Amino acid sequence: MKYIALIYMDPAKSPPPESPDFSKMMSDYGIATQTYKTSGAWIAGEALQPVTTATTVRVKNGRTETMDGPFAETKEHLGGLYVLDCADLDEAIRYAAMIPHAAMGSVEVRPIWTIDRA
Amino acid sequence: MSGDGEMVPVVEAIEQIARHDRGRLLSSLVGSLRDFQLAEDSLQDAFESALVHWGRNGLPASAHGWLMQVARRKAIDRLRRSSSLRAKSDEIAYLAEQENRLAADDDPDPIGDERLKLIFACCHPALDRKTSVALTLRSVCGLRTEEIASAFLDSHEAMAQRLVRARHKIARAGIAYAVPGPDGWAARLETVLASVYLIFNEGYASQGGQHIRVDLCEEALRLGRLLVALRPDEPEIEGLLALMLLHHARRAARLGKAGEILTLEAQDRSLWDRAGIAEGAALIEQALRRGRPGPYQLQAAIIAVHADAPSFAETNWMEIVCLYDELARTGANPVYELNRIVALSYVEGPAAALARLEPIAMALLQYQPFHAVQADLLSRLGEVGAAAVAYSRAIDLSQSEAERLFLQQRLEALTGG
DSSP states (O other): OEEEEEEEEOOOOOOTTTTTHHHHHHHHHHHHHHHHHHTOOOOEEEEEEOOOGGGEEETTEEEEEEOOOOOSSSSSSSEEEEEEESSSSSHHHHHHHSHHHHHHHHHHHHHHHHHOOO | OOOHHHHHHHHHHHHHHHHHHHHHHHHHHHHHHHOHHHHHHHHHHHHHHHHEEEEHHHHOSHHHHHHHHHHHHHHHHHHSSOOOHHHHHHHHHHHHHHHHHHHHOOOSSOOOOHHHHHHHHHHHSSSSSHHHHHHHHHHTOOOHHHHHHHTTTTOHHHHHHHHHHHHHHHTTTOOOOOOHHHHHHHHHHHHHHHHHHHHHHHHHHHHHOOOOOOOOHHHOOOHHHHHHHHHTHHHHHHHHHHHHHHTTTTTTBBBBBTTTTGGGGGGGGSSOHHHHHHHHHHHHHHHTTSSSOHHHHHHHHHHHHHHHHHSSTOOOOOHHHHHHHHHHHOOOHHHHHHHHHHHHHHOHHHHHHHHHHHHHHHHTTOOHHHHHHHHHHHHHHHHHHHHHHHHHHHHHOOOOOOOOOOHHHHHHHHHHO
């Protein structure tokens, strides 16, 4: 089964770049990614630019409207994702727990809906 | 034409099977269908079909085999009717093949016991505890949705919704229908045991209330016995069952004349069920001999020590303190510490115990028993005013009328006497 792990983080709580904690975090991300690749679970994994670079697109009455943001009330923003192939939810949870931001923010694990193309 | 005289025993027989064997039938069906909702629906179809067929022809030779076979056929029907037929054709082929194989088999008991898998799926940590408890009661114990709703004081619709969402999540989120392997075992077992104990406590706490609830304590005991039978070498399962048996054995002594909850000190020990205590005590001894103590075993051992004492005054407090020490080593928990302090107060006196309360006071500020313990220690020291204040705080924090009544009586005895 394919799962997506959506990584939510509060930028204020993440270690600043060039701090020792930051390089520790990055090497932990490296270890997680390597683990997924070695076990064959890895499908994709990306980090996102900060939420200040985001643009929200909506189509209203046929017209495209754009907006800066989202600036949700919550402090945690989507910061990255993995797509992993796992046997079941337990395995997906075990992998998600290896993501450094599981300890600093939160990781939402969701199965990917395989649409019947019949 | 069948008369009413024949119909009644058939209805009764079906109800009895639904009551006693639904969990076993359902778990076996989930095992072969790999779909919780489909299994539930198909089994329901089979029961309804039984009402018609058995009402007409009488009970079949193997009622269970009949129900399983019909349920599997109903599942195939349901899959055929569903919209994405192409996507389902593999499943239908698999089921049909299984159906042929099983029909050829004349195994007298074709239904293997897969309830352990069902319990682990229902109590998966990705479901919230209330949902796990509700789903376990529905799927493993076979309680009706209305019964579960009334046990939780929820509306029928809300509970039905909760159960639908839970089955949906099990299917869609890929919650495994399997007994976890060694690496996940301890953590997963913990949530199973916590869910069963929650069912027990829900029933136990409700006994003083006005609400008539289904006998959840009995269901929890049934589940405990089932778990012991399915996994006989796991001492924490035995510990939980022993703990529930020992609590349950004291049920007749728990409430006073006015319906107030009675502490151990105030209980009439002649009302304790000696057979239940003996069963629980034997079980906990057996569990502890395995040499892998855990929180449920230790809590059961503590109650067993209490049960062994002819009177409150003759309790072996030192042994209880030692057990609490060991319990604290399984994980820091201020509630364990509170109970340890109570036991210690009978060894080293109330003044020393009172001083020990301070470090856990912050953590237990909103916990009624903390204030009740404080009040009791203060009153044993003769500090009536301070004790009264602590009792009042405990009364404010009480969750049930039975607790409130007891604390009120203590407060009145203190200030009136």
